[in-house]
Amino acid sequence: MRFAIIENKLIPSHCLATPVSTLPISSYENLQAKPFNPSFSPNKELPRILTGKQLLIDDLPFTIAEIQEHYENGYVLYRKGLEINGKLTICYRCGNNDPRMFAIFPCARCHEECTYCRSCIMMGRISACTPLISWTGPDFKTNLFDSPLVWTGTLSEGQQTASQRVVSAVKNNEDLLVWAVCGAGKTEVLFAGINEALSAGKRVCIATPRTDVVLELAPRLKAVFPEIPVASLYGGSEDRHLYAPLTISTTHQLLRFYKAFDTVILDEVDAFPYSVDKTLQYAVKQARKPHSSMIYLTATPHEKWQKECRLGKRNFVTIPARYHRHPLPVPEFVWCGSWKKHLKKNRLPDHVLRWIEKRLHSKKQSLLFVPQIELMEKILPLLQKLHPDIQSVHAEDPERKKKVQAMRNKEIPLLLTTTILERGVTFPNIDVAVLGAEDRIFTESALVQIAGRVGRSADFPNGAITFFHYGKTKAMVKARNQIVWMNIEARKMGLIDG
């Protein structure tokens, strides 16, 4: 799109009565909202769709002329999608400033060689001539809710403490890290804080890297906040234009939001590889209001954050024990030599073989994690000789859901898996082993999560977690230390029995 500036006003070329010179929006400086005209009557649909968002013209079911009218009356703001300053280019939607992540194409909209951002292209192309459109009029109004939480469950002592801290962070617009061990029951810890926010007319977002989690959380939150409209956002979801006091979103979809939320709850901060972390941080920063609270949830904060917690530089609370008051199972390290060499001869190391046979014999279900799909394919036939019902699963496996269900139904004695099952799944009574725990894919956080699969159910709070390795890594040691430390904390706080 090309714009002219007439009387300090941006005017899209489509809306110009007479031809004047125009430029892509990235060529203009100091773009500001026009003075608010209180006598203008806006389209009622626009604030519902645009409040707290930054959208492209293609995302909006309105004509350019209509948007322009709202801009001229101070209800809509145009921002540049890209800032191009000599050699430096920044994408204002995703924060990308890596020169390799921009490309040039012959653009049909501005009729120039136009630069675009490759990093957020999956949300629709942002180029040098693309305006980001936001709402500056009065916010869309929803009903006020007086204590909408309907929940009769009880919190464990550890959950209770964390829940109070969340409420206070929400009230005072503070940042808080909730460091809760796997199986602590972190969702319930949020209920009181979300209730506090909604009762105060605040807008809340729960963001998570994974669509699975959005799909799992949405019905749980709808059940405890039955009066509250809830929007679930993920690639291809239908709630895209729904204005909701409570939004559950993948972190990716946050790129469409701008100064929207009073409270952002970021789930599984550790599930992000460091490289995407920057985009995520940018997206979250854009999506929250300047004056807002931020709750980070994780079972395994990365090293920098752990250090900040120890040094008292970060506001945090731990839930070091599970709801059922049993300690976390601590990983056992077993050296198994060059297991890859064994595999080349179509054999498994003796230790591993004995571990598996013992479980098959006693009919205890187990998970065996391996670092790569290729290795898994090599191991599967060896294991199927021991038991024909043994199965394997990985991220792209079309039968993934079916196999996880079969495991739940106890039709599979041992499930061989990549890190895909490291989080989010619960099987009540299992032992877990990692083969090749020294592999780089098994980070500290991945190993803590894997260990966290064991002993989750109150009926079966114990279980074995074994790391088979060919040389201990720092990640393995740190993961074990973290678990041991949590158990010590939990004992100190009186959160575990025995």
Ligand SMILES: [Zn+2]
């Ligand atoms: Zn263009």
Ligand SMILES: [Zn+2]
């Ligand atoms: Zn971008």
